[in-house]
Amino acid sequence: MNNFPKIIISGGGTGGHIFPAIAIANALKSISPNCEILFVGAEGRMEMEKVPAAGYKIVGLNISGIKRGSILKNFALPFKVLSSVRKAMKLIADFKPDAVVGVGGYASGPLLYAAKLKNIPYLIQEQNSYAGITNKLLGKGAAKICVAFDGMEEFFPADKILKTGNPVRKNIVDITGKHHAGAELLKLDPLKKTILVTGGSLGAGTLNKSIEKHLPEIIAQDVQVIWQTGKFYYNGIIERLTAAYHPNVCILEFLNKMDLAYAAADVIISRAGAGTIAELCLIEKPVILVPSPNVAEDHQTKNALALVKNDAAMMVNDRSAEDTLVAEALKLLKDSQRCEMLSENIAKMALPDADTIIAEEVLKLAKAKS
Numbered sequence: 001m002n003n004f005p006k007i008i009i010s011g012g013g014t015g016g017h018i019f020p021a022i023a024i025a026n027a028l029k030s031i032s033p034n035c036e037i038l039f040v041g042a043e044g045r046m047e048m049e050k051v052p053a054a055g056y057k058i059v060g061l062n063i064s065g066i067k068r069g070s071i072l073k074n075f076a077l078p079f080k081v082l083s084s085v086r087k088a089m090k091l092i093a094d095f096k097p098d099a100v101v102g103v104g105g106y107a108s109g110p111l112l113y114a115a116k117l118k119n120i121p122y123l124i125q126e127q128n129s130y131a132g133i134t135n136k137l138l139g140k141g142a143a144k145i146c147v148a149f150d151g152m153e154e155f156f157p158a159d160k161i162l163k164t165g166n167p168v169r170k171n172i173v174d175i176t177g178k179h180h181a182g183a184e185l186l187k188l189d190p191l192k193k194t195i196l197v198t199g200g201s202l203g204a205g206t207l208n209k210s211i212e213k214h215l216p217e218i219i220a221q222d223v224q225v226i227w228q229t230g231k232f233y234y235n236g237i238i239e240r241l242t243a244a245y246h247p248n249v250c251i252l253e254f255l256n257k258m259d260l261a262y263a264a265a266d267v268i269i270s271r272a273g274a275g276t277i278a279e280l281c282l283i284e285k286p287v288i289l290v291p292s293p294n295v296a297e298d299h300q301t302k303n304a305l306a307l308v309k310n311d312a313a314m315m316v317n318d319r320s321a322e323d324t325l326v327a328e329a330l331k332l333l334k335d336s337q338r339c340e341m342l343s344e345n346i347a348k349m350a351l352p353d354a355d356t357i358i359a360e361e362v363l364k365l366a367k368a369k370s
């Protein structure tokens with residue numbers, strides 16, 4: 001076997017694509033410490049900051065998605081796609097990867113397409129129950145497609161599908177013994193009940209409105225809240241709220257130490273992004289999911305229902321969240337039996353080794369090529 005396999009991992013846009021990619025890279029490094037990994041992302045997107053922070057090198061392509069609303073806004077898109085494919089071809093020629101991984105998102109398309117043209121084997125990792133357009137288009141040429149949900153034959157050739165679950169960063173879900181450290185970092189009281197609110201990597205307007213509206217009730221019950229707002233909402237919330245400075249309230253735009261926030265929480269309110277759900281199954285805490293209605297084919301509702309059907313999570317619709325979400329969370333916090341049941345059931349849904357299984361598949365492809 002080639003002891004120095006070279007792997008390109010491409011994709012990004014949101015945490016939902018970036019963090020599985022980092023989890024795969026970490027697993028590759030732990031199985032094959034000598035392997036060389038290069039990330040390829042989209043210029044100006046979150047991966048250009050998060051990937052180097054995780055210790056990996058990344059190169060950016062000048063590529064964006066289709067913008068809704070006006071043809072004019074998309075005028076430059078075909079040129080960007082062409083120049084990105086050209087740059088991807090050059091990256092492949094220079095780096096000479098033995099295998100390529102695509103996790104979805106803007107950069108994944110040009111890079112996988114270039115890999116296909118250059119006969120480099122590639123693996124696709126699809127996080128959701130509904131396949132993204134890039135992954136669907138490039139699925140036929142993939143050597144393997146690693147998925148997290150049943151029924152993905154609807155989008156991909158059945159013989160290429162492997163159900164692995166979504167890869168998660170091991171350090172994020174290792175929360176044992178971190179409750180006090182979490183409370184300390186977030187300047188909260190480790191003895192008080194705590195709700196964590198997370199809107200996924202970009203934050204969620206509905207969750208923010210719901211918390212903002214009912215913050216006085218949370219404080220009145222002497223409950224603490226770790227409130228991740230997302231970058232776009234943070235300043236507005238801080239400007240509007242004097243309660244933001246109450247000792248029970250910790251507001252952040254992004255949680256860099258998600259493990260400590262998970263560890264500090266007694267109940268979690270969350271969007272139903274596939275990566276977050278994979279983590280929630282592993283940390284085994286009671287969860288209320290509020291699926292985003294603004295995603296393709298309503299896939300977050302499908303993600304959430306997979307848990308709800310097994311009594312492994314509660315669900316509140318986006319439409320009713322402003323009225324009922326906080327009351328439901330405060331009620332759940334007081335019901336220790338229900339919390340225990342939800343924790344037990346969500347743990348049964350976990351697929352803990354996705355990162356290692358996918359990394360092994362990638363290394364098999366690299367070995368077959370070299």
Ligand SMILES: CC(=O)N[C@H]1[C@@H](OP(=O)(O)OP(=O)(O)OC[C@H]2O[C@@H](n3ccc(=O)[nH]c3=O)[C@H](O)[C@@H]2O)O[C@H](CO)[C@@H](O)[C@@H]1O
Pocket residue numbers: 014015016017019127128172198199200201202228253254255256258272273274275276277279292295299300
């Ligand atoms: C609006 C949108 O398009 N959402 C999609 C996006 O979600 P999104 O980008 O929110 O991704 P996920 O919910 O899957 O994962 C979020 C990731 O970000 C991390 N995190 C989050 C907040 C924070 O403050 N700190 C932090 O580290 C979480 O630990 C997790 O690893 O990709 C997912 C996976 O393709 C999809 O299922 C979602 O529908």
